[in-house]
Every structure is written in structure tokens, then in C-alpha cells.
Amino acid sequence: MKVIDTALPGVRIIEPQVFGDARGFFLESFSARRYREAAGIESDFVQDNVSRSAHGVLRGLHFQRTRPQGKLIQVVEGAVFDVAVDIDPQSATFGQHVAVELSADNHRQIWIPPGYAHGFCVTSDTAIFQYKCTDYYDPADEGGLAWNCPELAIPWPIQAPILSDKDRRHPGLREWTRAQAR
Numbered sequence: 001m002k003v004i005d006t007a008l009p010g011v012r013i014i015e016p017q018v019f020g021d022a023r024g025f026f027l028e029s030f031s032a033r034r035y036r037e038a039a040g041i042e043s044d045f046v047q048d049n050v051s052r053s054a055h056g057v058l059r060g061l062h063f064q065r066t067r068p069q070g071k072l073i074q075v076v077e078g079a080v081f082d083v084a085v086d087i088d089p090q091s092a093t094f095g096q097h098v099a100v101e102l103s104a105d106n107h108r109q110i111w112i113p114p115g116y117a118h119g120f121c122v123t124s125d126t127a128i129f130q131y132k133c134t135d136y137y138d139p140a141d142e143g144g145l146a147w148n149c150p151e152l153a154i155p156w157p158i159q160a161p162i163l164s165d166k167d168r169r170h171p172g173l174r175e176w177t178r179a180q181a182r
């Protein structure tokens, strides 16, 4: 498998080895020892999630405030534009993002360590999105940032995405940072 570093500390793109034959293909989507040795993922995953979304759906930007989740993400049907944002005010890359296409065709995964905001939008007719998490979901701990915050300047490939009510109400980076400092 191939591991590609990104501009954000610890955020890595992983290309699993794909074994194709006349029947289709096979790949290992996670293996604790190899992902630790090759990609530096030490984590114990405790929760696996699957979501299905239609074209133009955007979920994000999400994080958990006190129990941040590391996420190992892949798409098993369709394609998404996936984004991680550095939300650590002490970080040299605070406010910067990494974006990658994850699709059922390119088999790419992204590893986002705990402490980043994450979101994606669906560029295919539908997408099935699958991810492993290093901590449990806690609705009381959820935080969010506005997907279209001008300071983040994320080049989303979709202009008028379909959002949840919750995702329409998130603050921008500056407002969120100010609220943290209080």
C-alpha cells in the first residue's frame, strides 16, 4: 500500500493494494499492524460508521470538542470531495485544509487524526461513505464550522449543497475561535 503525507500534520492519504482478477477485486481496508507500521496509525478504533448520501449532499464540518475522533475514511460506492481542516489554534497550519477525492474507483482512504474538523460533499449520483473512529460519538460534545466560511476558502466542487439543519447553523472560523477564547 502507498501512504502519502499531506500539508497537515498527521493527515495521510492511503492507497491500499488492490488485487484485481476476473471476479472483481480484493483489498484489505484495515490491518492494525500494517497501518501502524506503514501509516503511523497507532489507534484503537472503537466505532465504525456508514452513511449514504445523494449527489450534492454536504456533511460537515464536524468535530468533537473534548473527545476528538481520529477517522479512517473510505468510499465504497460513488465519489466524494473530502476535507480535513486544522482547528488547533496553536498549530502552524491552523485554518488550513487538505482536500482529496475519495471514490469507489480510486480506493483511496484518508486518515484524519483526532483534532481536525472534517466534512465531505458527494460528487457522484450517490455515495456510500464508511469510516472507523477512535472514540465514541457523543452528541453533547459535537462541534461544527460553517462549510462555506470564507477564511477556510475550501474549493468545494458544489455551489449549493444539500445540508442538514444543524450544518446550516455552524459558526465561521473566526467566530468559533473567539468563542473558544472566552
Ligand SMILES: Cc1cn([C@H]2C[C@H](O)[C@@H](COP(=O)(O)OP(=O)(O)O[C@H]3O[C@@H](C)C(=O)[C@@H](O)[C@H]3O)O2)c(=O)[nH]c1=O
Binding pocket: 049, 051, 059, 060, 061, 062, 063, 118, 119, 120, 137, 164
Ligand atoms: C455521527 C453519528 C450520528 N448519529 C446519529 C445522530 C443523528 O440522529 C443521525 C445523523 O447524524 P449527523 O447529521 O451528525 O450525521 P453526519 O452529518 O453524517 O455526521 C458525520 O459527518 C461527518 C462529516 C463526520 O466527520 C462524522 O464524524 C459525523 O460527524 O445519526 C449516531 O447515532 N452516531 C454517530 O456516530
